[in-house]
Amino acid sequence: xxxxxxxxxxxxxxxxxxxxxxxxxxxxxxxxxxxxxxxxxxxxxxxxxxxxxxxxxxxxxxxxxxxxxxxxxxxxxxxxxxxxxxxxxxxxxxxxxxxxxxxxxxxxxxxxxxxxxxxxxxxxxxxxxxxxxxxxxxxxxxxxxxxxxxxxxxxxxxxxxxxxxxxxxxxxxxxxxxxxxxxxxxxxxxxxxxxxxxxxxxxxxxxxxxxxxxxxxxxxxxxxxxxxxxxxxxxxxxxxxxxxxxxxxxxxxxxxxx
Amino acid sequence: xxxxxxxxxxxxxxxxxxxxxxxxxxxxxxxxxxxxxxxxxxxxxxxxxxxxxxxxxxxxxxxxxxxxxxxxxxxxxxxxxxxxxxxxxxxxxxxxxxxxxxxxxxxxxxxxxxxxxxxxxxxxxxxxxxxxxxxxxxxxxxxxxxxxxx
Numbered sequence: 001x002x003x004x005x006x007x008x009x010x011x012x013x014x015x016x017x018x019x020x021x022x023x024x025x026x027x028x029x030x031x032x033x034x035x036x037x038x039x040x041x042x043x044x045x046x047x048x049x050x051x052x053x054x055x056x057x058x059x060x061x062x063x064x065x066x067x068x069x070x071x072x073x074x075x076x077x078x079x080x081x082x083x084x085x086x087x088x089x090x091x092x093x094x095x096x097x098x099x100x101x102x103x104x105x106x107x108x109x110x111x112x113x114x115x116x117x118x119x120x121x122x123x124x125x126x127x128x129x130x131x132x133x134x135x136x137x138x139x140x141x142x143x144x145x146x147x148x149x150x151x152x153x154x155x156x157x158x159x160x161x162x163x164x165x166x167x168x169x170x171x172x173x174x175x176x177x178x179x180x181x182x183x184x185x186x187x188x189x190x191x192x193x194x195x196x197x198x199x200x201x202x203x204x205x206x207x208x209x210x211x212x213x214x215x216x217x218x219x220x221x222x223x224x225x226x227x228x229x230x231x232x233x234x235x236x237x238x239x240x241x242x243x244x245x246x247x248x249x250x251x252x253x254x255x256x257x258x
Numbered sequence: 259x260x261x262x263x264x265x266x267x268x269x270x271x272x273x274x275x276x277x278x279x280x281x282x283x284x285x286x287x288x289x290x291x292x293x294x295x296x297x298x299x300x301x302x303x304x305x306x307x308x309x310x311x312x313x314x315x316x317x318x319x320x321x322x323x324x325x326x327x328x329x330x331x332x333x334x335x336x337x338x339x340x341x342x343x344x345x346x347x348x349x350x351x352x353x354x355x356x357x358x359x360x361x362x363x364x365x366x367x368x369x370x371x372x373x374x375x376x377x378x379x380x381x382x383x384x385x386x387x388x389x390x391x392x393x394x395x396x397x398x399x400x401x402x403x404x405x406x407x408x
Contacts, residue, residue, distance in 0.1 A: 039279065064278040071279075146369060146395040151407035164358040164402045171352070171362055171398055237318040246408055247314060 035071040042070015144257040145182070147172060148250050152207065161210060169211060172253065173218035184256040186226050187212050192245035193232040205229025211251050297361075300401060301351050304363045307399070307406045308349045311365060315343040326374040327385070336376040343369055343395070351401075361401035369395045 045066050149172060153162040161169065176182055189204030189211075208227035216222045237244035295303075319342035326338035347367035354362060370392045377384040400407050 067278045068281070142391060143393055145393050148395065148397040150397060151400040151402070153407075164356075164400065164407075167354050167356045167359045167362060168398050168400050171354075237314065238321060243314050244318075247318070 035074045038070035038072070038074020038077070039067045040070070042066035042068075042073070045070070142257065143254050145255040147175065147253040147255070149211070149252065150250060152249070152251050161214060166214075169214050170218065172211075173215050173220055176215065176220045176224070176253075177218075182255045183224055184226075185224050186228060186254040186256060187215075188234075188252050188254060189227070189229040189231075190234060190236075190248060190250050190252065191232050192248040193235070193239040194245065195232075197231060197233075201229055201231035201233075203229070204231045207251055295404060297351075297353060300361050304349060304351050304361075304399075304401075304406060307363070308347065308365050311397075311408070312344050312347055312367070315367070316345055319343050319345075326372070327376070335379070336374075338374045338376070339371060339390070340374065341369055341371050343367055359400045359402045363399040363401060363406060365397045365399075367395055368392050 042065075044063075149168050151165060151168060153165045176185065187208045189206070189208035191200040191204050193200070195203070205227065206229070208229050212222075212225045212227050215225060232239070232248070235244070235248045236250075237247040239245055239248060322340040322342060326340035344367040347365055349366075350364050352362045352364070353360060371390045373388045373390050375384075375386040375388065377386075
């Protein structure tokens with residue numbers, strides 16, 4: 001094996017190993033993987049194109065240009081790649097509730113800033129003619145509040161929540177631990193319509209179970225939490241659009257009351 | 259000096275493909291904190307993000323209202339239930355101790371459930387919107403890799 005090919009192979013292996021670094025975010029990992037593939041393909045292609053005669057310098061230059069160009073292009077392509085719905089696999093819920101006393105509540109922080117904004121150039125729907133009183137409704141459990149967690153992310157084929165998502169779950173646990181009035185909480189998993197019904201239903205259930213397991217580990221009483229995976233059956237918005245699909249992918253808490 | 263004129267010793271010592279890979283590695287390995295932004299900037303970006311998000315929710319409300327107003331072919335009084343979101347909202351951000359996700363963003367708005375009653379029996383169809391329930395919704399987003407992830 002000559003020097004060029006050795007360089008390409010070892011360089012690719014080095015970058016590939018680095019790309020598996022546990023501290024990298026999904027985006028960084030994606031960039032690395034793209035750059036690795038680009039560098040290997042570009043380096044190989046450049047060496048071949050530069051190998052029109054026996055001049056080693058031409059071959060080296062070709063490989064160098066190929067590696068750099070391929071790496072940059074691959075890196076950009078990797079950066080543009082969004083994690084897909086299918087990259088979400090979750091952990092099963094533990095059956096044992098931990099001792100609440102062992103977990104100290106997180107200190108309360110005041111919000112940085114609160115500001116009321118109006119949606120531009122929009123208006124609420126036509127004003128209701130009347131408000132239906134409670135006496136006309138049957139006495140059943142109704143939704144008192146919704147908390148929606150966005151940016152959910154789990155490792156592919158592993159039962160582990162990605163670290164970048166845990167702050168959102170920690171905040172949810174803090175809210176549930178602080179507010180004792182939120183007694184009955186349903187954790188719902190929802191997906192967009194990409195994928196089969198069966199896959200999405202299972203996926204959303206596993207997501208909801210994983211979130212419940214995490215919250216229980218953070219001191220939320222397991223008895224307060226139930227899970228339902230709705231899959232793609234309860235979209236918030238139109239699944240035909242990208243904006244709609246992103247709104248439909250969610251884990252949400254429904255706080256129930258009478 | 260052109261590469262071809264480099265002394266052979268240099269060529270072998272600083273193998274060009276390896277050098278290229280090294281430079282590429284260093285460029286791509288720039289840590290995210292070097293690109294970190296301050297809290298005010300993060301808040302401004304969240305304002306922009308929240309406006310876009312609320313506009314999407316408003317589109318959804320309009321769609322729900324439109325669908326609820328559709329009348330089937332059969333005669334009779336129709337009751338359709340639908341949900342609307344916002345349009346008013348509160349937003350805030352919270353700094354947290356996480357290198358990967360240094361901020362969380364919150365949007366809080368009301369969700370209103372209506373029942374639309376359509377009575378098409380007369381000359382002019384009678385449409386009545388009845389508010390059934392309203393409750394708050396809090397959406398939590400994370401700021402990872404200098405962008406709001408949803």
